Amino acid sequence: MRKYEVMYIIRPEVEQEAVQAIVDKYNGIIENGGGEVSKTDVIGKRRLAYEINKIRDGIYVLVHFNATPDVVNELDRVMKIQDEIIRFLVVRDVVA
Template sequence: MSKVSGGYVNEYELVSIIHPRLNADETTAAIATVEGQIVSNSGELLSTDVWGRRRLAYPINHLLEGTYVLMTFRLAPDKAPVLEALLRISEQVLRHLLVRGIIPFQGHDRRDRDRDDRDERGPMASAPSDADPEMAEAEAAVAAE
């Protein structure tokens, strides 16, 4: 908790899922609305990271995907319930999770993890015909026919 302009503030992370039927401009407007609510409640927006459209783990209101957005900000503790109430009644936000404190990312990006897995497997094993000269001759004879 830090003290800013006479009051205490907490750092928060907000992950929200925006309705998938919104076009790009409407999605940007929905994100700007949430950012505006944070700022209008004397909050300080630290970052906004749009993860993009992703498949949901389970259907929400018969929808299978949504646009994920991560926001980090500072806000007075008494203003957090106000923000959550606004998110709950918003038709543009399918789900949200507001967590006090910024959680450091630990781990690798999925692409890095996949690359590391390929490196650990090493080069592909040679084909059995390369290991057995008789088998290679038989395959060559069949190919020549």
């Protein structure tokens, strides 16, 4: 398994309970695929660097996890079709 991190931005109008449900959903996708979540940080509402579809703010979430590339592909597929997610980025954590 490889180390990855994913940062995603949730729409600002989403309720706090729904934010936790979204975080649990994506952590569940990782864990159900055989991966393990090391750390999850809900950073909170921040101003975006630029407007995305007339949205100026977003709720940032950062997750560090270990998984296989198949789990990352599934996570990528699910995040693309989710309406609550504005943007996301999955990167492989390379230790020098």
